[in-house]
Amino acid sequence: MVQHKKGPQASVVSPGVIAEPFKGEEPAVGWGRYLLRFVTPSGWRELKRDFMTAVKTGFAIAKFRNRQPGFGMAAFREDALALYTEVCSALAAGDHSVLRQAATPKHYINLKKQLAARQGGGWAHVAWGLAEQPSQNDVHLLQARLLMMDPKDEKYAYGQFTVRFWTSHTFAAYDARGKLVAGDPVRPLPVQDVWVLERALLPGPLGRWRAAAQISLPAAADAAALH
Numbered sequence: 301m302v303q304h305k306k307g308p309q310a311s312v313v314s315p316g317v318i319a320e321p322f323k324g325e326e327p328a329v330g331w332g333r334y335l336l337r338f339v340t341p342s343g344w345r346e347l348k349r350d351f352m353t354a355v356k357t358g359f360a361i362a363k364f365r366n367r368q369p370g371f372g373m374a375a376f377r378e379d380a381l382a383l384y385t386e387v388c389s390a391l392a393a394g395d396h397s398v399l400r401q402a403a404t405p406k407h408y409i410n411l412k413k414q415l416a417a418r419q420g421g422g423w424a425h426v427a428w429g430l431a432e433q434p435s436q437n438d439v440h441l442l443q444a445r446l447l448m449m450d451p452k453d454e455k456y457a458y459g460q461f462t463v464r465f466w467t468s469h470t471f472a473a474y475d476a477r478g479k480l481v482a483g484d485p486v487r488p489l490p491v492q493d494v495w496v497l498e499r500a501l502l503p504g505p506l507g508r509w510r511a512a513a514q515i516s517l518p519a520a521a522d523a524a525a526l527h
Contacts, residue, residue, distance in 0.1 A: 313404075313405060314404040314405055314406065314458070314498060314510075314512070315447050315449055315458055315498075316404070316405070316406045317447075318460060318496055318512065318513050319445040319446075319447040319460055320356075320443075320445055321462075321496075321513070321515060322442050322443055322462040322494065322496075322515050323517075324517040325346075325349065353443055356443070356444070356445055356446075357441070357443050357444040357445075359446060360444035360445055360446040360459055360461070361373070361444055363446055363457075363459070363501060364459055364501065367454070367501050367502055367503075368501070368503060369503065373441070374436065376441075376461070376509075377436040377439040378436065379508075379509050380439050380461075380463050380465075380497055380509065381434055381436070381438075381439060381465075383402060383497065383509050383510070383511060384465050384467075384493070384495070385430065386398065386402050387399065387402050387403065387411075387511050388428060388469075389428065390402065391411065391414065391415070391426075391428075392426045392427065392428035393426075394415055394426075396412070396415075399411050399412075401510075402510055402511060403510055403511045403512070404498055404510050404511070404512045406512070407510075407511055407512050407513055407514075410513075410514075418473075422475050422476075422481060423473040423474070423475070423481065423482070424474060424475050424476040425473070425474045425478075426471070426472070426473050426474075427470070427471070427472045427473075427474070427485055428469065428470070428471050428472075429469070429470045430467060430468065430469060430470075431468040431469060431470050431488035431489075432467075432468045432488075434465065434466070434467050438465060438466040438467060439463055439464075439465060440463065440464040440466070441461060441462070441463055442462045442463065442464055442494065443461075443462045444459060444460070444461045444462070445459070445460045445461075445462075446458070446459055446460075446501065447459075447460055454501055454502060455502055457500070457501035457502070458498055458499065458500055458501060459498065459499050459500075459501055460496050460497070460498050460512060461496070461497045461498075461509075462494065462495070462496050462497075462515065463494070463495055463496075463497055464492060464493070464494050465491075465492070465493045465494075465495065466490075466491075466492060467490075467491050467493070468488045468489065468490050468491065469488065469489050469491050470483075470484070470485060470486065470487070470488055470489070471483040471484070471489060472484060472485035493514065494514070494515040494516075494517060495511055495512075495513065495514055495515070496511075496512040496513040496514075496515065497509045497510065497511060497512065498510055498511075498512035
């Protein structure tokens, strides 16, 4: 919060919280599973949840189309992939300067902790790369939310888009002597990452998407997504 004479007002940097974090609950796939939702109480609750998710996501996207010149889902997916690569590369290199710009202040603290834990575990050097260049089809929007810090002022509104990235990485960690201690520099590893990307609704100095959180899915949802 930033204190002014008229009282506390929202910071324009980041809200610092995630609105309705994604919990791994996705709409039913297939007619059989979908129709079952009409005959059970839990199914009706799931239908209501899916409907509200679709409404809120549509509202957030519509707001960005109206307020952000040139905004569209194709452009968003390109920005998301660029940000994903930027953050992963900076993490591997331990580049705090890039991470400060590419992540929200709160998430940057989490990334610093990851780097500190890595160093404490004896990882002196990390080699990371994309085994294959991902496409827009590898970026799946799970939900979008509009967070209004001040309901009467869109200057303090933020979009938080939760995205699943399907990628293939090469990853290897080495100790101070150059000995491989984790990963494999050659063997690609399929990876599923769920990130929250955040951006101010109105164009301005912070007019770029930034990484706001990394979501850990429940084990059941994670396993189901890989099949």
